[in-house]
């Protein structure tokens with residue numbers, strides 16, 4: 001069971017092929033390049049790769065506009081290269097999950113082209129049409145600011161089509177039985193080629209009723225069950241990780257009361273309150289979000305992240321909280337994406353302050369769920385705010401001090417490598433950090449090792465422990481008679497806390513898992529901890545350094 005549910009205690013690394021490693025020298029990353037870097041990823045300790053879209057696409061939304069679901073964009077390689085890659089990853093014990101973008105296609109997809117040309121074509125009903133401009137056309141945009149409508153007129157079709165995202169991403173009519181069957185077929189295809197699951201894009205929209213008359217879309221949660229059933233029929237340990245920015249009251253609808261829908265969902269509540277906590281040193285909203293998102297089936301898991309390839313969405317915070325985060329991490333309008341969020345990478349948001357970066361990652365690795373890292377964050381890469389929209393945080397991986405950061409032999413990579421300044425490749429790159437035992441990269445490797453040795457966090461039940469200070473977050477995890485206590489000081493000042501860690505199994509010792517600075521629980525049942533500014537501690541409770549061997553359990 002523990003090994004079957006591998007995703008409960010995994011460490012996921014997300015990357016974009018086009019900006020990871022270019023082997024053929026055309027300025028765009030590819031599968032051959034990625035394969036050359038698998039040993040690096042293996043060394044870092046990650047256990048799964050989430051590969052962003054790599055199928056043929058006009059590339060108007062970084063591949064989230066697919067024009068052929070059954071192929072590899074020739075710029076990245078061939079289907080053969082893909083299979084070589086999944087095989088090479090597997091041989092290093094790394095699973096591969098891929099993006100499944102089926103809420104919409106590219107407008108260049110042959111299905112849409114046929115549908116717009118011929119109202120009688122087989123694919124017409126695969127999309128969502130209206131003869132007249134629907135009254136709701138000015139509502140429900142995901143990209144307000146750049147997107148003016150959700151219904152666009154198509155001259156050839158002589159009708160309006162629905163698009164939740166950009167106008168070049170027509171929505172599929174996902175409740176049409178043939179579309180549903182096609183989605184399963186796409187999943188089956190990639191499972192056959194070696195993937196261990198899918199990051200499902202835009203899940204709330206996939207399951208929403210769509211149409212000109214639909215003002216309050218009803219969600220068809222049964223669809224999630226059928227996706228789950230299908231992937232598990234085809235491959236027992238394949239997982240579905242949902243991108244669904246939802247409220248806690250809906251969590252169980254996505255996971256399924258019996259754990260029969262999504263295996264994993266990204267925890268946007270925790271993500272946003274975590275950034276608020278980092279900005280304000282007030283951990284109370286974060287603790288509230290942790291408690292609110294705690295109920296979930298035993299087999300389900302949260303996906304946790306700090307930054308991803310999109311903007312840091314702050315839509316779930318109160319206006320006041322949002323202003324606090326903007327002021328701390330994105331004060332300049334050029335760092336913001338309309339009023340939606342902040343488009344920067346983590347390191348510059350935290351002023352490159354190593355203490356704050358360690359604090360943020362230590363939180364990522366110890367909050368309840370499976371951590372999802374983004375390429376380049378392990379070395380503290382920055383952003384290029386001169387690039388438009390979300391592209392500023394999607395620049396090539398910085399491997400070394402070689403030209404273009406060792407990413408490509410081409411003179412001019414398609415996306416410029418960050419050069420010069422505190423985040424340029426000359427200073428921030430994997431090669432330099434690999435050689436320096438004190439580097440962020442080597443710290444990350446050590447913390448990942450420890451996270452993997454703490455299955456309590458992935459599997460256990462947690463409780464927020466009262467540290468008597470809103471600037472300090474203390475969590476205890478219990479799993480099979482083992483317990484871990486993690487304590488974080490989010491303030492820029494040192495502090496002392498006395499907390500009751502709960503039962504210690506007879507030994508008063510709290511064993512520090514990261515240094516020799518152990519602590520003891522006193523006769524009053526409290527442990528006194530002195531934490532430096534932005535300090536963090538990981539303890540195993542009850543004098544244990546290692547978890548009891550499984551056979552002892």
Ligand code: NOJ
Nearest residue numbers: 061064101165201202310
């Ligand atoms: C969510 C993805 O994360 C984002 O990058 C993309 O633009 C939209 N879905 C549309 O597919």
